[in-house]
Amino acid sequence: xxxxxxxxxxxxxxxxxxxxxxxxxxxxxxxxxxxxxxxxxxxxxxxxxxxxxxxxxxxxxxxxxxxxxxxxxxxxxxxxxxxxxxxxxxxxxxxxxxxxxxxxxxxxxxxxxxxxxxxxxxxxxxxxxxxxxxxxxxxxxxxxxxxxxxxxxxxxxxxxxxxxxxxxxxxxxxxxxxxxxxxxxxxxxxxxxxxxxxxxxxxxxxxxxxxxxxxxxxxxxxxxxxxxxxxxxxxxxxxxxxxxxxxxxxxxxxxxxxxxxxxxxxxxxxxxxxxxxxxxxxxxxxxxxxxxxxxxxxxxxxxxxxxxxxxxxxxxxxxxxxxxxxxxxxxxxxxxxxxxxxxxxxxxxxxxxxxx
Amino acid sequence: xxxxxxxxxxxxxxxxxxxxxxxxxxxxxxxxxxxxxxxxxxxxxxxxxxxxxxxxxxxxxxxxxxxxxxxxxxxxxxxxxxxxxxxxxxxxxxxxxxxxxxxxxxxxxxxxxxxxxxxxxxxxxxxxxxxxxxxxxxxxxxxxxxxxxxxxxxxxxxxxxxxxxxxxxxxxxxxxxxxxxxxxxxxxxxxxxxxxxxxxxxxxxxxxxxxxxxxxxxxxxxxxxxxxxxxxxxxxxxxxxxxxxxxxxxxxxxxxxxxxxxxxxxxxxxxxxxxxxxxxxxxxxxxxxxxxxxxxxxxxxxxx
Numbered sequence: 169x170x171x172x173x174x175x176x177x178x179x180x181x182x183x184x185x186x187x188x189x190x191x192x193x194x195x196x197x198x199x200x201x202x203x204x205x206x207x208x209x210x211x212x213x214x215x216x217x218x219x220x221x222x223x224x225x226x227x228x229x230x231x232x233x234x235x236x237x238x239x240x241x242x243x244x245x246x247x248x249x250x251x252x253x254x255x256x257x258x259x260x261x262x263x264x265x266x267x268x269x270x271x272x273x274x275x276x277x278x279x280x281x282x283x284x285x286x287x288x289x290x291x292x293x294x295x296x297x298x299x300x301x302x303x304x305x306x307x308x309x310x311x312x313x314x315x316x317x318x319x320x321x322x323x324x325x326x327x328x329x330x331x332x333x334x335x336x337x338x339x340x341x342x343x344x345x346x347x348x349x350x351x352x353x354x355x356x357x358x359x360x361x362x363x364x365x366x367x368x369x370x371x372x373x374x375x376x377x378x379x380x381x382x383x384x385x386x387x388x389x390x391x392x393x394x395x396x397x398x399x400x401x402x403x404x405x406x407x408x409x410x411x412x413x414x415x416x417x418x419x420x421x422x423x424x425x426x427x428x429x430x431x432x433x434x435x436x437x438x439x440x441x442x443x444x445x446x447x448x449x450x451x452x453x454x455x456x457x458x459x460x461x462x463x464x465x466x467x468x469x470x471x472x473x474x475x476x477x478x479x480x481x482x483x484x485x486x487x488x489x490x491x492x493x494x495x496x497x498x499x500x501x502x503x504x505x506x507x508x509x510x511x512x513x514x515x516x517x518x519x520x521x522x523x524x
Numbered sequence: 525x526x527x528x529x530x531x532x533x534x535x536x537x538x539x540x541x542x543x544x545x546x547x548x549x550x551x552x553x554x555x556x557x558x559x560x561x562x563x564x565x566x567x568x569x570x571x572x573x574x575x576x577x578x579x580x581x582x583x584x585x586x587x588x589x590x591x592x593x594x595x596x597x598x599x600x601x602x603x604x605x606x607x608x609x610x611x612x613x614x615x616x617x618x619x620x621x622x623x624x625x626x627x628x629x630x631x632x633x634x635x636x637x638x639x640x641x642x643x644x645x646x647x648x649x650x651x652x653x654x655x656x657x658x659x660x661x662x663x664x665x666x667x668x669x670x671x672x673x674x675x676x677x678x679x680x681x682x683x684x685x686x687x688x689x690x691x692x693x694x695x696x697x698x699x700x701x702x703x704x705x706x707x708x709x710x711x712x713x714x715x716x717x718x719x720x721x722x723x724x725x726x727x728x729x730x731x732x733x734x735x736x737x738x739x740x741x742x743x744x745x746x747x748x749x750x751x752x753x754x755x756x757x758x759x760x761x762x763x764x765x766x767x768x769x770x771x772x773x774x775x776x777x778x779x780x781x782x783x784x785x786x787x788x789x790x791x792x793x794x795x796x797x798x799x800x801x802x803x804x805x806x807x808x809x810x811x812x813x814x815x816x817x818x819x820x821x822x823x824x825x826x827x828x
Contacts, residue, residue: 215722218722218723222746224746225693225723225746230692230693230694230697248746250747251748309720310720310721310722311719311720312718312720312721313719314690314691314807314809419691419693420693420695422695422809423690423691423695427722448720452719462807462809463808
């Protein structure tokens with residue numbers, strides 16, 4: 169079924185138990201992700217292990233963040249220490265040009281927005297990562313996209329593309345059944361894709377020793393809208409549980425940085441080491457599509473995108489981002505839902521595998 | 525409100541002399557440049573009002589006048605007025621109509637700027653010139669050239685040992701009337717592909733004039749040392765060609781092997797040709813921001 173409607177009916181989209189959002193002016197087809205700027209949120213700026221005494225530079229929406237450690241504690245400033253005293257007055261920092269910083273899950277997080285509103289309660293829940301970090305380096309990495317961060321996240325939450333773009337890693341589109349469920353809050357959107365009898369992922373065939381021709385999969389994508397962080401959690405049967413922390417930091421409005429962490433601790437030796445590196449291949453495959461997409465979403469157009477029933481999550485993501493942006497544009501930066509509440513049950517985390 | 529007159533960097537100071545004539549153009553308007561006896565750069569339409577011959581085919585006379593090579597008519601660069609017709613003997617007084625089209629000239633920072641409006645107020649210009657310089661011509665329209673400079677500078681310029689990545693520290697924005705952006709760069713040689721690099725050792729900050737496309741560049745390392753500064757001035761020339769005058773200077777403090785190798789005249793280059801196949805598939809991003817910023821500027825000036 170194809171549709172070009174601007175706002176999908178909530179009856180079709182709303183899972184049981186969820187209150188439909190009120191109708192808004194924005195629409196899935198009036199989506200200019202490039203112009204959506206989220207503030208009052210924690211952005212994951214760096215792997216904690218990558219921050220030492222020498223300043224390293226990051227950007228959030230073109231705003232400079234210099235990160236380093238003072239007495240072992242991560243700090244962030246809007247200027248390099250070598251630049252000396254600069255004119256102050258950055259409303260997102262204190263009087264010394266320092267941004268609020270947190271270190272959690274092995275990630276250094278920088279607050280972007282009103283510094284007085286910075287609160288650990290707004291840090292996204294990532295229950296599959298050890299709170300104090302410490303996962304081995306081979307489970308972490310950095311990749312970049314030259315596209316808008318929301319385009320990258322929309323790409324992630326639309327997993328049906330993987331059967332084509334990433335077939336050589338995760339397997340082709342053939343399956344006995346496929347369903348997609350979407351749920352959301354004002355701060356998150358969650359997609360659960362379930363497939364039975366799906367062609368086994370080549371990466372599991374080769375590195376986990378799966379001999380069966382097909383497997384059942386349950387893939388969850390859970391996006392924290394403001395911080396542009398996502399969880400991609402795949403449960404493969406037969407196979408492994410693969411939870412991925414997939415942030416998309418908008419370094420500029422059309423460049424995206426991912427300091428990812430894939431916790432493969434519970435998998436076999438080969439798969440544990442190889443799977444996190446698949447990001448290098450998969451990200452280039454994604455970039456081949458999202459990079460040319462991005463400029464086509466930089467401006468309003470009257471031409472409507474087409475959608476299928478498999479795009480429900482992506483459409484919801486577009487709407488929620490626009491709703492949040494509209495609220496922020498009206499000066500409302502309050503959190504209506506708690507992003508730090510443990511999301512383990514929501515994503516179906518097998519806690520026995522990820523106990524810290 | 526009318527747009528302020530545009531001053532184009534039509535020549536490097538070295539190219540304008542008191543002995544030879546330089547033929548240049550602003551779009552389809554031919555211009556001839558030289559220095560008079562006082563060393564002041566002069567610019568006239570490259571067209572003798574007598575029989576329309578190019579004045580640039582003539583010569584500079586000892587007194588600083590420009591002389592047409594066809595019938596020897598001489599013009600004073602300061603006013604454009606006809607000064608002498610050979611063999612007219614004592615009767616060398618001409619009505620004001622007898623003059624070549626004169627253009628405004630302002631020189632500074634090692635570049636000679638020309639304005640088609642001869643009475644335009646000269647712009648504020650830097651006194652000191654960057655030491656290295658060069659001239660290149662590219663068969664590409666000037667607006668497209670500036671767009672490519674925003675989107676992929678590596679197609680147009682080269683800095684020894686430097687790889688321009690697609691990744692930006694800050695996207696194009698307006699700052700003090702210039703369009704400013706900062707691009708992450710790598711050193712050539714062993715480095716992770718930029719798409720997988722956590723940190724970059726150098727950045728290139730560019731400041732582009734929204735009207736002329738003239739772009740100041742600063743290459744800095746992570747310690748904020750200035751490794752190289754440059755100015756690139758793309759000017760629309762005849763037949764859709766872009767004429768580029770550039771100047772560059774190498775920074776004094778350049779820690780690290782790659783930075784130390786930034787020496788000599790070829791440390792900075794502006795290419796004479798563009799890889800058209802690469803250009804064709806180049807995706808616009810910063811250049812779209814440039815269009816938006818220029819549109820906003822225009823709307824502001826019209827509102828004023």
